[in-house]
Amino acid sequence: MSKINKVVILGAGNLATQLAIALNDAGVNILQVYSRTIQSASALADKVNSIAITEISNLAKNADLYICAISDNALESVLDQMPIPIGDVVHTAGSIPMDVFDDYTECYGVFYPLQTFSKNRKVDFSNIPICIESNNLGLQADLMELAGRISNNIHIIDSEQRKQLHLSAVFTCNFANHMYSIGQKLLAEKDVDFDLLKPLIKETAEKVQELDPISAQTGPAIRFDKEIMAKHENELKNLPDFQILYRFVSESIFKMHSEKK
Amino acid sequence: MSKINKVVILGAGNLATQLAIALNDAGVNILQVYSRTIQSASALADKVNSIAITEISNLAKNADLYICAISDNALESVLDQMPIPIGDVVHTAGSIPMDVFDDYTECYGVFYPLQTFSKNRKVDFSNIPICIESNNLGLQADLMELAGRISNNIHIIDSEQRKQLHLSAVFTCNFANHMYSIGQKLLAEKDVDFDLLKPLIKETAEKVQELDPISAQTGPAIRFDKEIMAKHENELKNLPDFQILYRFVSESIFKMHSEKK
Structure with a gap:
């Protein structure tokens, strides 16, 4: 029998939603979903057979793991409201070091x-x-086992590497999407129609699954084709940012x- | 029986190569492949059961279509060497207007x-x-029929729209790839390992096949999350361009x- 079976999800945003659904689909018991508003807490709780709460003071005490999937800015204020020691806790953020939990509990991770x-x-x-990280080898093993129930792609990544992954993800995802x-x-x-660009967008992403x-x-910039580049810049004259x-x-x-x- | 069955490919670069292969696979007879060097002309000609030539003066006279898949800069100098009238001719470039052929032949297109x-x-x-364009409705129909032998996604696009498509493609493909x-x-x-970013890259491209x-x-910029953005900028302090x-x-x-x- 696996160690982590009852979890509380703090947060009801995009990541919290998809993670809770995946864990619930994998048979993990989502005891509660916490969010500041009952609307968002309920919206997610309903999807994963869970109970919506809006007060940290109503947090279940018997969870195997508390998963903080909340915005970086909100994390510390939520932690401050939690009973100490919190119990085993992780966050899901790219750019927050693991030791943010140091004052709150013994075993923690990412x-x-x-x-x-x-x-x-x-x-x-x-x-x-x-990407898993923990200050405790036992919890680290449990987190890997939990992760293994929803994914085949598990990595031990320290806070420094994770920060860089997050930064790289901003370029490769958010900036590419822009x-x-x-x-x-x-x-x-x-x-x-934007549809005309869709096969190109797809192939560009497919290509780098294999090629560096x-x-x-491809395109004019690698050969610094001044003629095309000048044409393009001229076409953008009314859109100075672009x-x-x-x-x-x-x-x-x-x-x-x-x-x- | 379809009109365009014998084509000459001028150029042996990335696009020329893939297009010649696709046409050859579809049963089109690639009479000749022209390139300035015999190495590159032969490399492609061998792939498509064709004859490599390096002199425009050796161009076959009996092609149904001459496809100029050469760099924008080289196009006019190649055209200048061709016998006038050239015969039915197209180029494959995003940013060159169709009427580049105006002095050389009667029926032309893109x-x-x-x-x-x-x-x-x-x-x-x-x-x-x-994307098809032609100054002649008969040739336009033939080009669409030819395109239809290799793709299900055919569009009539004028030079102005094509220019904008090319510019948009630079952003969505070349810049995203960067x-x-x-x-x-x-x-x-x-x-x-870069492998960790691959599922993200793929999903980012998949997402916009359905969503706007x-x-x-997603990410810090849409909410203008100053704290994360400042962290990221600080991490990039030794890479001022980035x-x-x-x-x-x-x-x-x-x-x-x-x-x-």
Whole structure:
């Protein structure tokens, strides 16, 4: 029988929602879902056969694990309201060091699923990297076992590496997605459907599953094709932010390719 | 029997290679492959049962279509060497207007497959958008029929729209890919394997196949989370280019989200 069977989820945002659903699907008992508003706590609790609470003072005492999946800013104020010692606790954040829990309990850790989560898009957890860290080898083993019930892609990652993973994820996910948004905005100006870009977006992401992204690169910037770049910058003359970005990223691409040679 | 059965491919780069392979697989006869060097002309010609040539003067006269899949800079000098009238001719470029052919022949057009091509990565053409334009309705119909033999995703797109598609493709493909390169570089500094980012990259691209990219956005920039952003910028202090980029793109994301509200 596995150690962690009863968990409390603190938070009801995108990550909390998808993680709670995945754990519940894997047979983990979600004792409670805490959120500041009853609407959001209930919305998630209903999905995972759980009880919604909005007061930390109503926290169940008998959970095997408290999972704080709340915003970085809210974490410390929630911890301050919890009874000390809290019990075994983890957070799910990329950029918060594990020792944030040091004053609150004995055994703690991090359970960081590296993925982009939206509330209404169910994700397949099975290949999502889950980055585990703990100050206690017993808890670390239990966290890995728990993670193993929802994913095949478990890693022990320290706080320093996790911070860098989070930063890299901002570039590869949030910033890449912003490039999609810009593409969509540009097409809308000429009444062209964003659908035309979708196979390209998909292939760009597929390519780097196999090739190194530097080797996978194509387009005018790697050959610093001044003629096309000047045309493009001219087309962006009424969108000065995108024009600056175009020039800056093109130069960055060219620089990275020159360094590689 | 379809009209276009014998084609000459001018060019042997990434796009020329993948397009010639797809056409050959579809039963189109690739009469010749022209390239400036015999090495590159032969490398492609051998793949598609064709004849390599390095002199425009050796061009076959009996092709149904001449496909110029050469760099934008080289196009006009190649055209200048071709016998006038050239015959039916298209180029495959995003940013060159169709009327570049105006002085050279009567019927011409554009056959622009919107995808990122690498020489050694075979792509499935079947869902690649092929953007067709022609100054002649008969040729336009023939080009659509030809495109339909390799793809199910055919569009009539004028030069102005195609230019904008190309610009949007630079953002959504080349620039997104550069964000992957930056992620890889950052991870390498802390000895973390780029593989950890791959499911995230894939899901980010999958998400926008269904969701609007603005709705799909996650991460610190949409909520302008100053604390995380300051941490990230600090982590980038030894990589000033990436630090500037981080700030600039974060502000651009926040601005786009604020405008949407």
